[in-house]
Amino acid sequence: MPINPFKNATQQLENAAKLINIDSDVLEILKNPKRILEVSIPIKMDSGCIKVFKGFRSQYNDALGPFKGGIRFHPQVNINEVKALSAWMTWKCSVVGIPYGGGKGGVIVDPRKLSIGELERLSRGYIRAISDFIGPEKDIPAPDVYTTPQIMAWMMDEFSNIKGYNVPSIVTGKPLEVRGTKGRKYSTSQGGVYVFEKAVEKLKMNPKKINIAIQGFGNVGAFMAEILFALGYNVVAVSDSKGGILLDENGNSGKNKIKNTKQHSLNIMEVIKFKKDTGSVIDFPGTETITNEQLLALDVDVLIPSALENAITEKNVGKIKAKLIVELANGPITSEADKKLEKKGVIVVPDILANAGGVIVSYFEWVQNLQNYYWEEEENIDKLKVIMERSFDEVWGKKDNLDISMRLAAYAVAVDRVAKAEKLRRGL
Numbered sequence: 001m002p003i004n005p006f007k008n009a010t011q012q013l014e015n016a017a018k019l020i021n022i023d024s025d026v027l028e029i030l031k032n033p034k035r036i037l038e039v040s041i042p043i044k045m046d047s048g049c050i051k052v053f054k055g056f057r058s059q060y061n062d063a064l065g066p067f068k069g070g071i072r073f074h075p076q077v078n079i080n081e082v083k084a085l086s087a088w089m090t091w092k093c094s095v096v097g098i099p100y101g102g103g104k105g106g107v108i109v110d111p112r113k114l115s116i117g118e119l120e121r122l123s124r125g126y127i128r129a130i131s132d133f134i135g136p137e138k139d140i141p142a143p144d145v146y147t148t149p150q151i152m153a154w155m156m157d158e159f160s161n162i163k164g165y166n167v168p169s170i171v172t173g174k175p176l177e178v179r180g181t182k183g184r185k186y187s188t189s190q191g192g193v194y195v196f197e198k199a200v201e202k203l204k205m206n207p208k209k210i211n212i213a214i215q216g217f218g219n220v221g222a223f224m225a226e227i228l229f230a231l232g233y234n235v236v237a238v239s240d241s242k243g244g245i246l247l248d249e250n251g252n253s254g255k256n257k258i259k260n261t262k263q264h265s266l267n268i269m270e271v272i273k274f275k276k277d278t279g280s281v282i283d284f285p286g287t288e289t290i291t292n293e294q295l296l297a298l299d300v301d302v303l304i305p306s307a308l309e310n311a312i313t314e315k316n317v318g319k320i321k322a323k324l325i326v327e328l329a330n331g332p333i334t335s336e337a338d339k340k341l342e343k344k345g346v347i348v349v350p351d352i353l354a355n356a357g358g359v360i361v362s363y364f365e366w367v368q369n370l371q372n373y374y375w376e377e378e379e380n381i382d383k384l385k386v387i388m389e390r391s392f393d394e395v396w397g398k399k400d401n402l403d404i405s406m407r408l409a410a411y412a413v414a415v416d417r418v419a420k421a422e423k424l425r426r427g428l
Protein backbone atom coordinates (compact mmCIF):
# COMPACT_ATOMS: atom_id res chain seq x y z
CA MET A 1 0.00 0.00 0.00
CA PRO A 2 1.45 3.39 -0.93
CA ILE A 3 1.69 5.80 2.00
CA ASN A 4 -1.21 8.26 2.06
CA PRO A 5 0.27 11.76 2.44
CA PHE A 6 -3.09 13.21 3.52
CA LYS A 7 -3.02 10.94 6.58
CA ASN A 8 0.39 12.35 7.36
CA ALA A 9 -0.91 15.92 6.94
CA THR A 10 -3.92 15.24 9.18
CA GLN A 11 -1.70 13.66 11.84
CA GLN A 12 0.51 16.76 11.87
CA LEU A 13 -2.55 18.99 12.25
CA GLU A 14 -3.92 16.87 15.09
CA ASN A 15 -0.60 16.96 16.94
CA ALA A 16 -0.63 20.75 16.78
CA ALA A 17 -4.32 20.99 17.72
CA LYS A 18 -3.64 18.97 20.87
CA LEU A 19 -0.76 21.20 21.84
CA ILE A 20 -2.55 24.51 21.35
CA ASN A 21 -5.89 23.22 22.52
CA ILE A 22 -8.12 24.36 19.70
CA ASP A 23 -11.91 23.85 19.74
CA SER A 24 -13.08 20.56 18.37
CA ASP A 25 -15.47 22.46 16.05
CA VAL A 26 -12.64 24.44 14.55
CA LEU A 27 -10.47 21.34 14.25
CA GLU A 28 -13.27 19.63 12.33
CA ILE A 29 -13.25 22.51 9.84
CA LEU A 30 -9.47 22.49 9.55
CA LYS A 31 -9.35 18.76 8.88
CA ASN A 32 -11.32 19.04 5.65
CA PRO A 33 -10.64 20.77 2.34
CA LYS A 34 -13.25 23.41 1.58
CA ARG A 35 -13.64 22.37 -2.04
CA ILE A 36 -12.15 19.75 -4.34
CA LEU A 37 -12.48 19.87 -8.08
CA GLU A 38 -11.89 16.83 -10.23
CA VAL A 39 -11.82 17.54 -13.94
CA SER A 40 -11.44 15.59 -17.16
CA ILE A 41 -9.35 17.35 -19.76
CA PRO A 42 -9.74 16.04 -23.32
CA ILE A 43 -6.66 16.89 -25.38
CA LYS A 44 -6.09 16.38 -29.07
CA MET A 45 -2.78 14.57 -29.28
CA ASP A 46 -0.37 15.11 -32.19
CA SER A 47 -1.50 11.77 -33.61
CA GLY A 48 -4.99 13.24 -34.07
CA CYS A 49 -6.70 11.13 -31.42
CA ILE A 50 -8.18 12.45 -28.19
CA LYS A 51 -6.72 11.56 -24.80
CA VAL A 52 -8.55 12.48 -21.61
CA PHE A 53 -6.35 13.55 -18.69
CA LYS A 54 -7.53 13.72 -15.10
CA GLY A 55 -6.83 16.85 -13.07
CA PHE A 56 -7.56 18.10 -9.56
CA ARG A 57 -7.62 21.35 -7.63
CA SER A 58 -7.98 21.16 -3.87
CA GLN A 59 -8.96 24.44 -2.22
CA TYR A 60 -8.16 23.64 1.36
CA ASN A 61 -8.76 26.71 3.47
CA ASP A 62 -9.19 30.42 2.74
CA ALA A 63 -9.69 31.89 6.21
CA LEU A 64 -6.55 34.04 5.86
CA GLY A 65 -6.87 34.95 2.18
CA PRO A 66 -7.40 33.50 -1.30
CA PHE A 67 -6.29 29.93 -1.93
CA LYS A 68 -2.69 29.76 -3.11
CA GLY A 69 -0.54 26.93 -4.35
CA GLY A 70 1.10 25.26 -7.28
CA ILE A 71 0.03 22.82 -9.96
CA ARG A 72 1.89 19.55 -10.30
CA PHE A 73 2.16 17.58 -13.55
CA HIS A 74 3.29 14.10 -12.55
CA PRO A 75 2.26 10.50 -13.28
CA GLN A 76 1.82 9.77 -9.56
CA VAL A 77 -0.55 12.65 -8.83
CA ASN A 78 -3.62 11.47 -6.92
CA ILE A 79 -6.35 13.04 -4.87
CA ASN A 80 -4.78 12.29 -1.48
CA GLU A 81 -1.51 13.83 -2.56
CA VAL A 82 -3.24 16.97 -3.84
CA LYS A 83 -5.28 17.26 -0.63
CA ALA A 84 -2.16 16.91 1.51
CA LEU A 85 -0.26 19.45 -0.55
CA SER A 86 -3.15 21.92 -0.27
CA ALA A 87 -3.23 21.51 3.52
CA TRP A 88 0.52 22.08 3.69
CA MET A 89 0.11 25.26 1.60
CA THR A 90 -2.41 26.52 4.18
CA TRP A 91 0.05 26.07 7.05
CA LYS A 92 2.96 27.32 4.97
CA CYS A 93 1.34 30.64 4.12
CA SER A 94 0.19 31.02 7.70
CA VAL A 95 3.52 30.25 9.38
CA VAL A 96 5.32 32.90 7.31
CA GLY A 97 2.46 35.38 7.71
CA ILE A 98 1.45 36.04 4.11
CA PRO A 99 -2.23 36.78 3.42
CA TYR A 100 -3.22 33.56 1.70
CA GLY A 101 -5.04 30.34 2.31
CA GLY A 102 -3.86 27.09 0.80
CA GLY A 103 -4.65 25.20 -2.38
CA LYS A 104 -2.96 22.81 -4.77
CA GLY A 105 -3.58 21.34 -8.18
CA GLY A 106 -2.35 18.40 -10.14
CA VAL A 107 -2.72 16.56 -13.41
CA ILE A 108 -1.93 12.86 -13.81
CA VAL A 109 0.55 12.99 -16.65
CA ASP A 110 4.22 12.47 -17.42
CA PRO A 111 4.92 15.78 -19.16
CA ARG A 112 8.26 14.47 -20.42
CA LYS A 113 6.30 12.20 -22.74
CA LEU A 114 4.26 15.03 -24.31
CA SER A 115 5.26 17.17 -27.29
CA ILE A 116 5.45 20.89 -26.64
CA GLY A 117 2.12 21.38 -28.44
CA GLU A 118 0.41 18.70 -26.37
CA LEU A 119 1.82 20.22 -23.18
CA GLU A 120 0.48 23.65 -24.15
CA ARG A 121 -2.98 22.26 -24.93
CA LEU A 122 -3.04 20.38 -21.62
CA SER A 123 -2.00 23.48 -19.64
CA ARG A 124 -4.68 25.58 -21.31
CA GLY A 125 -7.25 22.79 -20.96
CA TYR A 126 -6.62 22.49 -17.23
CA ILE A 127 -7.10 26.21 -16.67
CA ARG A 128 -10.26 26.24 -18.80
CA ALA A 129 -11.64 23.36 -16.73
CA ILE A 130 -11.19 25.18 -13.41
CA SER A 131 -11.56 28.77 -14.62
CA ASP A 132 -14.85 29.45 -12.80
CA PHE A 133 -13.23 28.61 -9.49
CA ILE A 134 -9.98 30.56 -9.69
CA GLY A 135 -9.10 34.25 -9.93
CA PRO A 136 -6.72 36.84 -8.44
CA GLU A 137 -9.01 37.21 -5.43
CA LYS A 138 -10.11 33.56 -5.27
CA ASP A 139 -7.32 31.13 -6.00
CA ILE A 140 -3.91 31.82 -7.53
CA PRO A 141 -1.99 28.83 -8.98
CA ALA A 142 1.79 28.63 -9.48
CA PRO A 143 4.45 26.13 -10.58
CA ASP A 144 5.22 22.91 -8.73
CA VAL A 145 6.87 19.62 -9.74
CA TYR A 146 7.36 19.52 -13.56
CA THR A 147 5.50 22.76 -14.25
CA THR A 148 7.48 25.69 -15.58
CA PRO A 149 7.31 29.47 -16.15
CA GLN A 150 6.32 28.73 -19.79
CA ILE A 151 3.36 26.67 -18.55
CA MET A 152 2.38 29.57 -16.27
CA ALA A 153 2.50 31.91 -19.29
CA TRP A 154 0.08 29.65 -21.22
CA MET A 155 -2.22 29.43 -18.21
CA MET A 156 -2.21 33.21 -17.74
CA ASP A 157 -2.91 33.67 -21.46
CA GLU A 158 -5.78 31.18 -21.42
CA PHE A 159 -7.42 32.78 -18.39
CA SER A 160 -6.97 36.24 -19.94
CA ASN A 161 -8.60 35.01 -23.17
CA ILE A 162 -11.60 33.77 -21.18
CA LYS A 163 -11.95 37.11 -19.38
CA GLY A 164 -11.26 39.22 -22.45
CA TYR A 165 -8.52 41.29 -20.82
CA ASN A 166 -5.05 40.72 -19.36
CA VAL A 167 -5.06 39.11 -15.92
CA PRO A 168 -1.40 38.63 -14.97
CA SER A 169 -2.27 38.20 -11.28
CA ILE A 170 -4.11 34.90 -11.98
CA VAL A 171 -0.90 32.84 -11.68
CA THR A 172 2.56 33.43 -10.24
CA GLY A 173 5.90 32.02 -11.32
CA LYS A 174 5.47 33.55 -14.78
CA PRO A 175 8.40 34.41 -17.08
CA LEU A 176 9.70 37.98 -16.59
CA GLU A 177 8.48 39.03 -20.06
CA VAL A 178 4.86 38.42 -19.09
CA ARG A 179 4.86 40.06 -15.68
CA GLY A 180 6.77 37.55 -13.62
CA THR A 181 9.04 38.86 -10.90
CA LYS A 182 12.81 38.85 -10.60
CA GLY A 183 14.26 36.10 -8.42
CA ARG A 184 11.11 33.94 -8.31
CA LYS A 185 12.79 31.04 -10.09
CA TYR A 186 15.37 30.46 -7.34
CA SER A 187 13.35 31.86 -4.43
CA THR A 188 12.37 28.52 -2.83
CA SER A 189 16.04 27.57 -2.61
CA GLN A 190 17.15 31.03 -1.50
CA GLY A 191 14.60 30.93 1.31
CA GLY A 192 15.90 27.46 2.19
CA VAL A 193 19.43 28.83 2.40
CA TYR A 194 18.34 31.54 4.86
CA VAL A 195 16.80 29.03 7.27
CA PHE A 196 19.67 26.57 6.75
CA GLU A 197 22.16 29.25 7.81
CA LYS A 198 20.03 30.16 10.81
CA ALA A 199 19.91 26.50 11.89
CA VAL A 200 23.67 26.09 11.40
CA GLU A 201 24.20 29.09 13.67
CA LYS A 202 21.78 27.81 16.34
CA LEU A 203 23.36 24.35 16.32
CA LYS A 204 26.83 25.91 16.47
CA MET A 205 28.01 23.88 13.49
CA ASN A 206 31.25 24.93 11.82
CA PRO A 207 30.16 26.11 8.33
CA LYS A 208 33.50 25.17 6.79
CA LYS A 209 33.26 21.58 8.00
CA ILE A 210 29.67 20.82 7.08
CA ASN A 211 29.07 18.10 4.49
CA ILE A 212 25.76 18.37 2.67
CA ALA A 213 23.77 15.85 0.61
CA ILE A 214 20.87 16.99 -1.55
CA GLN A 215 18.22 14.59 -2.79
CA GLY A 216 16.55 15.88 -5.97
CA PHE A 217 18.15 18.00 -8.67
CA GLY A 218 15.09 19.67 -10.17
CA ASN A 219 14.50 23.41 -9.96
CA VAL A 220 14.62 23.52 -6.15
CA GLY A 221 17.43 21.03 -5.46
CA ALA A 222 19.72 22.33 -8.21
CA PHE A 223 19.37 26.00 -7.19
CA MET A 224 19.91 25.00 -3.54
CA ALA A 225 23.11 23.19 -4.49
CA GLU A 226 24.23 26.11 -6.64
CA ILE A 227 23.68 28.75 -3.96
CA LEU A 228 25.27 26.68 -1.19
CA PHE A 229 28.25 25.91 -3.39
CA ALA A 230 28.67 29.58 -4.30
CA LEU A 231 28.64 30.44 -0.59
CA GLY A 232 31.54 28.04 -0.06
CA TYR A 233 29.70 25.09 1.51
CA ASN A 234 30.65 21.52 0.74
CA VAL A 235 27.96 19.76 -1.25
CA VAL A 236 29.31 16.22 -1.39
CA ALA A 237 26.37 14.34 -2.89
CA VAL A 238 23.37 15.09 -5.11
CA SER A 239 20.82 12.92 -6.89
CA ASP A 240 18.06 13.03 -9.47
CA SER A 241 15.31 10.54 -10.33
CA LYS A 242 17.86 8.28 -12.06
CA GLY A 243 20.27 8.04 -9.09
CA GLY A 244 22.98 9.97 -7.31
CA ILE A 245 26.65 10.90 -7.16
CA LEU A 246 29.04 11.10 -4.23
CA LEU A 247 32.30 13.00 -4.42
CA ASP A 248 35.15 10.50 -4.30
CA GLU A 249 38.38 10.89 -2.36
CA ASN A 250 40.28 12.49 -5.24
CA GLY A 251 37.22 14.31 -6.45
CA ASN A 252 38.63 17.82 -6.66
CA SER A 253 40.37 17.34 -9.99
CA GLY A 254 39.47 17.33 -13.67
CA LYS A 255 36.00 18.64 -14.42
CA ASN A 256 35.33 18.90 -10.73
CA LYS A 257 38.32 21.13 -10.03
CA ILE A 258 37.33 24.18 -8.03
CA LYS A 259 39.63 27.09 -8.72
CA ASN A 260 41.54 28.83 -5.92
CA THR A 261 39.81 27.26 -2.94
CA LYS A 262 40.17 24.37 -0.56
CA GLN A 263 36.44 23.66 -0.83
CA HIS A 264 35.89 19.90 -0.78
CA SER A 265 32.69 19.87 -2.79
CA LEU A 266 31.15 18.81 -6.03
CA ASN A 267 31.66 21.63 -8.51
CA ILE A 268 27.93 22.30 -8.79
CA MET A 269 28.21 24.61 -11.79
CA GLU A 270 29.87 21.77 -13.68
CA VAL A 271 27.32 19.23 -12.42
CA ILE A 272 24.50 21.46 -13.70
CA LYS A 273 26.18 21.67 -17.13
CA PHE A 274 26.73 17.91 -17.10
CA LYS A 275 23.08 17.22 -16.34
CA LYS A 276 21.99 19.56 -19.13
CA ASP A 277 24.18 17.66 -21.59
CA THR A 278 23.52 14.08 -20.48
CA GLY A 279 20.09 14.22 -18.83
CA SER A 280 21.39 13.07 -15.43
CA VAL A 281 23.99 13.79 -12.77
CA ILE A 282 25.17 10.17 -12.92
CA ASP A 283 28.74 9.55 -14.18
CA PHE A 284 29.90 13.06 -13.40
CA PRO A 285 33.72 12.76 -13.27
CA GLY A 286 35.34 12.30 -9.85
CA THR A 287 32.28 10.70 -8.28
CA GLU A 288 30.94 7.37 -7.23
CA THR A 289 27.43 6.41 -8.40
CA ILE A 290 24.98 5.82 -5.56
CA THR A 291 21.24 5.22 -5.31
CA ASN A 292 18.76 7.70 -3.85
CA GLU A 293 18.45 5.39 -0.83
CA GLN A 294 22.22 5.42 -0.32
CA LEU A 295 22.27 9.20 -0.53
CA LEU A 296 19.80 9.48 2.34
CA ALA A 297 21.94 7.15 4.46
CA LEU A 298 25.27 8.96 3.86
CA ASP A 299 27.41 10.00 6.79
CA VAL A 300 26.84 13.72 6.21
CA ASP A 301 25.98 16.58 8.56
CA VAL A 302 23.07 17.97 6.61
CA LEU A 303 20.48 16.30 4.43
CA ILE A 304 18.27 18.32 2.12
CA PRO A 305 15.41 16.28 0.63
CA SER A 306 14.25 18.27 -2.40
CA ALA A 307 12.26 15.75 -4.41
CA LEU A 308 8.89 14.21 -3.56
CA GLU A 309 6.97 13.26 -0.43
CA ASN A 310 7.65 10.11 1.65
CA ALA A 311 11.40 9.91 0.98
CA ILE A 312 12.14 9.13 4.63
CA THR A 313 9.83 6.51 6.11
CA GLU A 314 9.84 3.98 8.95
CA LYS A 315 11.80 1.68 6.63
CA ASN A 316 14.90 3.84 6.11
CA VAL A 317 14.79 6.29 9.01
CA GLY A 318 17.11 4.09 11.09
CA LYS A 319 19.87 4.66 8.54
CA ILE A 320 19.83 8.47 8.64
CA LYS A 321 23.06 9.91 10.01
CA ALA A 322 22.60 13.63 9.38
CA LYS A 323 22.20 15.95 12.37
CA LEU A 324 20.19 18.52 10.48
CA ILE A 325 17.51 18.00 7.82
CA VAL A 326 16.14 20.91 5.83
CA GLU A 327 12.94 19.86 4.04
CA LEU A 328 12.86 21.60 0.69
CA ALA A 329 10.41 19.03 -0.69
CA ASN A 330 6.84 18.99 0.58
CA GLY A 331 6.20 16.12 3.00
CA PRO A 332 9.46 14.18 2.55
CA ILE A 333 9.27 12.63 6.05
CA THR A 334 6.34 10.51 7.25
CA SER A 335 4.89 11.08 10.73
CA GLU A 336 6.33 7.78 12.06
CA ALA A 337 9.80 8.54 10.73
CA ASP A 338 9.54 12.05 12.13
CA LYS A 339 8.99 10.72 15.65
CA LYS A 340 12.08 8.55 15.40
CA LEU A 341 14.22 11.41 14.15
CA GLU A 342 13.04 13.56 17.03
CA LYS A 343 13.98 10.85 19.52
CA LYS A 344 17.42 10.65 17.96
CA GLY A 345 17.83 14.41 18.38
CA VAL A 346 17.92 15.21 14.67
CA ILE A 347 16.80 18.78 13.99
CA VAL A 348 14.30 18.97 11.13
CA VAL A 349 13.51 22.36 9.63
CA PRO A 350 9.99 21.49 8.44
CA ASP A 351 8.80 21.92 4.86
CA ILE A 352 6.12 24.49 5.67
CA LEU A 353 8.88 26.81 6.85
CA ALA A 354 11.95 25.65 4.90
CA ASN A 355 10.43 25.78 1.42
CA ALA A 356 8.16 28.80 1.89
CA GLY A 357 10.50 31.04 -0.12
CA GLY A 358 8.72 30.14 -3.35
CA VAL A 359 5.28 31.18 -2.25
CA ILE A 360 6.66 34.27 -0.50
CA VAL A 361 8.13 35.59 -3.75
CA SER A 362 4.93 34.45 -5.50
CA TYR A 363 3.17 36.77 -3.09
CA PHE A 364 5.47 39.62 -4.13
CA GLU A 365 4.76 38.82 -7.78
CA TRP A 366 1.00 38.94 -7.19
CA VAL A 367 1.28 42.22 -5.26
CA GLN A 368 3.32 43.73 -8.12
CA ASN A 369 0.82 42.46 -10.71
CA LEU A 370 -2.09 43.99 -8.81
CA GLN A 371 -0.28 47.31 -8.41
CA ASN A 372 1.26 47.26 -11.87
CA TYR A 373 4.46 48.43 -10.26
CA TYR A 374 7.56 46.26 -10.41
CA TRP A 375 10.42 45.93 -7.94
CA GLU A 376 14.05 45.16 -8.47
CA GLU A 377 15.38 41.67 -7.74
CA GLU A 378 17.23 42.95 -4.69
CA GLU A 379 14.01 44.20 -3.14
CA ASN A 380 12.31 40.82 -3.59
CA ILE A 381 15.26 38.95 -2.10
CA ASP A 382 15.80 41.38 0.78
CA LYS A 383 12.14 41.15 1.72
CA LEU A 384 12.28 37.36 1.40
CA LYS A 385 15.21 37.25 3.83
CA VAL A 386 13.35 39.35 6.40
CA ILE A 387 10.29 37.07 6.30
CA MET A 388 12.27 33.80 6.35
CA GLU A 389 14.46 34.85 9.26
CA ARG A 390 11.61 36.31 11.27
CA SER A 391 9.54 33.15 10.76
CA PHE A 392 12.50 30.94 11.67
CA ASP A 393 13.06 32.90 14.90
CA GLU A 394 9.41 32.68 15.81
CA VAL A 395 9.33 28.92 15.30
CA TRP A 396 12.68 28.38 17.03
CA GLY A 397 11.50 30.45 20.01
CA LYS A 398 8.36 28.34 20.35
CA LYS A 399 10.39 25.14 20.03
CA ASP A 400 12.71 26.26 22.83
CA ASN A 401 9.93 27.55 25.08
CA LEU A 402 7.85 24.40 24.87
CA ASP A 403 10.69 21.94 24.32
CA ILE A 404 9.09 20.50 21.18
CA SER A 405 10.24 19.76 17.64
CA MET A 406 10.53 22.52 15.06
CA ARG A 407 7.74 20.88 13.08
CA LEU A 408 5.33 20.92 15.98
CA ALA A 409 6.33 24.50 16.78
CA ALA A 410 5.77 25.59 13.17
CA TYR A 411 2.37 23.87 13.10
CA ALA A 412 1.43 25.42 16.42
CA VAL A 413 2.13 28.92 15.08
CA ALA A 414 0.44 28.24 11.73
CA VAL A 415 -2.65 26.38 12.90
CA ASP A 416 -3.31 28.87 15.70
CA ARG A 417 -3.50 31.75 13.20
CA VAL A 418 -5.90 29.93 10.90
CA ALA A 419 -8.00 28.67 13.83
CA LYS A 420 -8.31 32.21 15.22
CA ALA A 421 -9.37 33.56 11.82
CA GLU A 422 -11.96 30.77 11.46
CA LYS A 423 -13.36 31.54 14.91
CA LEU A 424 -13.59 35.28 14.29
CA ARG A 425 -15.12 34.90 10.86
CA ARG A 426 -17.66 32.30 11.90
CA GLY A 427 -18.48 33.82 15.30
CA LEU A 428 -17.57 30.56 17.05
Ligand code: GLU
Nearest residue numbers: 069070142144358359362
Ligand atom coordinates in the same frame (compact mmCIF):
# COMPACT_ATOMS: atom_id res chain seq x y z
N1 GLU B 1 4.70 24.97 -5.43
C1 GLU B 1 5.36 25.81 -4.49
C2 GLU B 1 5.16 25.31 -3.08
O1 GLU B 1 4.89 24.15 -2.85
C3 GLU B 1 5.03 27.28 -4.70
C4 GLU B 1 3.59 27.65 -4.55
C5 GLU B 1 3.26 29.09 -4.94
O2 GLU B 1 4.15 29.83 -5.30
O3 GLU B 1 2.07 29.42 -4.88
O4 GLU B 1 5.29 26.03 -2.13
